[in-house]
Amino acid sequence: MIKDVKVSSSIQKLILSFQHLIAMFGATVDHELGHQIAKLTNAHNDYEMQEMYSRFMSLSSTQRGEVLSGYAGESIHEFIAEGWSEYRNNPNCRPLAKSISNRLFDLYNQHTPRLVKVRR
């Protein structure tokens, strides 16, 4: 006979790892999307973005991990993508990721032409 407790705990573990997988997948997709938005808006050439990145790069690698991620120190491109991904996936998004994303929104709004009204 199957032990209920054991089964439910393995199912629970399976559900948890599945949820973890979905969360990781979402964060990866958003990271890549961040690259695309940055490319579209030329965000890596933006003065404000470059300022944020140089302040970030003046931190130690431990501090970088604390404020955003170690990987964000690879390049300004990864910095932007990591910021966007955190903003999209972390309900308690940290201030730097929020600043990066706010700047991306500004650049996107400046970049895209006004939307035309759709006829009913």
Ligand SMILES: [Zn+2]
């Ligand atoms: Zn990347």
